[in-house]
Amino acid sequence: MCTSSGTEVAEVPDPAPRADEVVVEVSACGLCGSDVHAVERGLTTEGQILGHEFGGTVVETGSAVTGWRVGQPVAVDPLGSCGGCAECRRGLPFRCPAAPNLGITAPGGYARFAAVPQRQLVPLPDEVPLEWGAHAEPLAVALHAVGMAGVGPGDAALVFGVGTIGLNVVMALRTAGVDLVVGAGRSPGRRAAARAVGADVVLDTRETSVRDHVAAGGRLFDAVLECSASPGAVPELLEVLAPGGSCVEVALSDEVAPVPLDALVARGLRLGGSCAFDHAEFEAAVSLVVTGRVPAQHLVSERVGLAGTPDALVRLRRPGDLVRVLTVPGL
Ligand SMILES: [Zn+2]
């Protein structure tokens, strides 16, 4: 849980389900850059339990729960949604003021057990590894971003920054049928992972800028998905877009990017922010994972127990070759 200076492991009472909730025994929870960001910037509150990329097994059901059984393997959509407010109707459940988000504004998955509203559960088939439930959330983020980019067959896309989200975006672009997927990153381990999950070309941005790549005969991009949180890159990324192309910001950054407004207007470019996902996108992500249409399991580079999680969150500040770390409470 969070403390004033970071995170620590602590004993807390097991959650009890409300009438419409189940308790999930967490099988695995992905460590996310947004957790690292929140801890680093002091955006957490004392006692908060982070972790929003998880799944597991239903071990208890509330009195009004129907259709879910003890022993059922599930992926957990962390985003609460009332379904009726303006934000929910716009497809932005992350912003719903009426329903908390697990691991963000309600206790999450860096724990043995988590209480989850039944409408946020998606069943997993018995035959897939339980751990795979943790892979749906970052893929749902990627599906939403690729949906905003509006690309498909015949198009070329650049994924700038190949951390967990960038790698999921590479996979989502492949499932969207995009012709050419170019990844760009600094860490050798992550660049190798980008190639392994479907990027056609991977640039080492310490050696080749995307501007140089295009100048050397590379194709202009129909979409750029900015997953690195480097505000300085935005002008260059707009430069390598084809007229009418889209730049989608997916990474979290509290810095300010300079935006050349003349290019936006004169070349008809679009620049937008991709905020989380909706429940249908989460269900689509689960389906892609469990049917093996995306190789999400290959991204996992390390598993830690709960005791190793605070240290792993610190190490992820400088990820180097770390690709994706899972907390496995049973370890
Ligand atoms: Zn995340």
Ligand SMILES: [Zn+2]
């Ligand atoms: Zn709402």
